[in-house]
Amino acid sequence: MYMEIFRPEFNEKSYVVLAISGGPDSMAMLDLFKNEKYRLVVALVNYKKREESDIEQENVRLFCKKHNLIFETKTVDEKVVGNFQNWAREYRFKFFKDLYIKYNAKALLIAHNLDDHLETYYIQKERRTQTRFYGIAQETYIDDMRVIRPCINVLKSDLLKYCMENKVYYSIDCSNLSDDFLRNRIRHRILDKMSNDEKYQLKDKIIKENIKLEKKFSLVDELYKKYIDGNNISFELFEEDENIIECVLFKLVNKKAYSMKAIKDIIRQVKSDKSNLIIPLDKERCLVKEYGNLYVSPNSDPDYYYYTINRPREFDSQFFTILKVGDGKHQLKLNKEDFPLTIRPYYEDDYIELKDGKKKISRVFIDHKIGWTKRKKWPIVINSKGLILLVCGLTKHYNYSKSREDFDSEIYIYEKVND
Template identity: 30%
Template sequence: MEDVVSLFAPYQIEMGDTIVVGVSGGPDSMALLSMLLKYRDQKEIQIIAAHVDHNVRRMSAKEREFVESWCMKHNIFFETMTIDKYGDDNFENEARSIRYHFFEEVIHKYQAKILMTAHHGDDLMETILMRLTRGSTLKGYGGFAEVATMKDYQIIRPLLRYTKKDLEQYDKKHKIPYVIDKSNFKTIHTRNRYRKHLLPFFKKEDPNVHLKFLKFSKILNEYDNLIESQVHQLLSKVYHDNTLFIKKYQELEPIMQSRIIHTILESIYKDDLMLINDRHVELIQKLIQSRKSNSYIYLPNNIRAIKSYDQIKIVMSIDQVSGYEIELNDYVTLPNGHHLKRVTSCDTNGNDVARLNSADLALPLYVRSRRHGDKIAGFHMKGHSKVKDIFINHKVPLKDRELWPVVVDSKGEVVWIPGIKKSKFNKSQKENCDIIIKYY
């Protein structure tokens, strides 16, 4: 740690790079910030300290002031946010999600390519042990990577080879001030129980056990990357439009089957991935193997996996999306996983394309779920037809009807049922129109 050039050398940081660093004000992040300060003299990097006030302890405002004051003293840019309100989610998961969203905003503001966090070897041990106990994915069992490549930046954790004690000794030697979060000692939090009761046992067996955990993490990540590369080649063959095709899926090797499900869930849950574990994968696998032609299971965040013959659809629960109404702008992602997009031209003329003239309509247009009593004046037809009857005649599965989009104008006139039926407002390819919408 003393040789900061050697510490940061593996990460190929270039002269003049901007680095965003997450700083709580505790001993770990203050140690990292001071190391970067030394490194700044060598590489002329720009450091941005990003601090999140979680607003759950009386001392949090003073901690923010402490970090800000230290940054001002050392000419470090300081960015902060305060979390005003939490939802009903798991506190730790939600706080982490908000924190990383904020870090990403700061990264984009300063056009940085690197986010550094002060995770150390003890943090990695705790995470791996918690996930082994709780159940997770192959990637999850590996904890977190030393270097994680995101869409347009990297997350670097340069302190994984060191322990909490190492960092506290560094702070003491270099007289680095820091604050203590007393909630870290309360055993009501799961991580704190692991920290207090399990880590001392492992360290008594081997003081450098954190390096074994780091090696374990890297091996799992390497295997995970290998499997991931194969999964992406297979995924589009068995899953698209939020639908898993069971027959094609069952042709895969068992290890690829479970990984396909993991990958699908990762794409759906994204920042809420902590809500998912191997139990949910097993539930979906049991649903696939079930002899029932029509069945469903609930997943976290009001998501449902719905089996219909040889397909599994993973969608928001009807309870959550019923009654949805969205203003139809240039592009809309629908609750059923499909999309509506305004285009300038289209060669096809099926029910997946609507050609409309704004002069005939009360704008703006909206897309919504069906409502009781909805009727549509058919294209080249007299009178109106009930939307309910149209769904029945087109054999739309009951599970799909509540999510199926209905396009209406501002007066509530049904203009189009995408993919199924056009209204009297639709124009032929030869007629003038100034609105073309494609459903896919």
């Protein structure tokens, strides 16, 4: 069976780290590379989330012992609060980085396949993510590590077939069978219904779209140099095409999780008639508009926060908590189209749509006699379309009242605000 595997060239003294989970994708990659002349370091993280995880770890260890490969493992022995997927990614990449340094490795190999590439493309489109590359790149750098994906042009089904034909041990993670995560839903509802030819056609389409993206961002890079000097930003930038402004600001904030809605919100505020304002960018920085100047400044406000919630789940932070049960004034009935949610403090121009019309959030606070120190921290919930749905515990968008019937899920968001 022919598979389009990318095989990087390294000398026989080079160390290369392989990220292995025990699943068919990574085990096929491991078997395909087991006889390479360079030295392989097999890295596995045992999250202890499933009963089979210890058995899977032992089977990978035995494979490495049989083929004289270095085996490194790390076991999670802490309770994770919040978004496990994000935490797990940070945890394993820190482990990979430690091994990369320990062995002075030349590369980190990850077994992403063509299906992963196509799924990522659909996720980016559904979330309207601002990106410089659609899908997953064959080669990139993460935390100063050269990351290579040798199987990115190979169908997931072909990697599974390879394991079966060559009697390579693999395990199946049952969590991948559920529809709890967006990636799984796309896999089951879209990719699983596509033929192999349709997948290859989509791959070719993505290549063409990435060529267009590269041309666009080459222009963006030129305009970035033209309009941004250190921390200072020229107002002339905001006379450009809206899409160009968005791309330049996206490069400025340099945050993967920054939504297009947040970028548009920045543009709206900068273009407003207000001569002086402060726009938070993240926990460390803010955009300051004052006396005809526009610049990025360190964010000295300890009460600023910006959270992205990608699905209905319980979550706890310093400023709010999300529960699955609660009272009506903290309840939100949601559809999947509402996600991702953004939770942050209010901006001066924020308003919410009520039955009797639009109302500024500042007026909501005044009506409820909420003092200034609490207002700075009070959580505001915004959906993927930019609608403010909830001022926690105070009021909610008229379409998201308790009587709403067309909803997929419900959560309860409680403010944790002290003077």
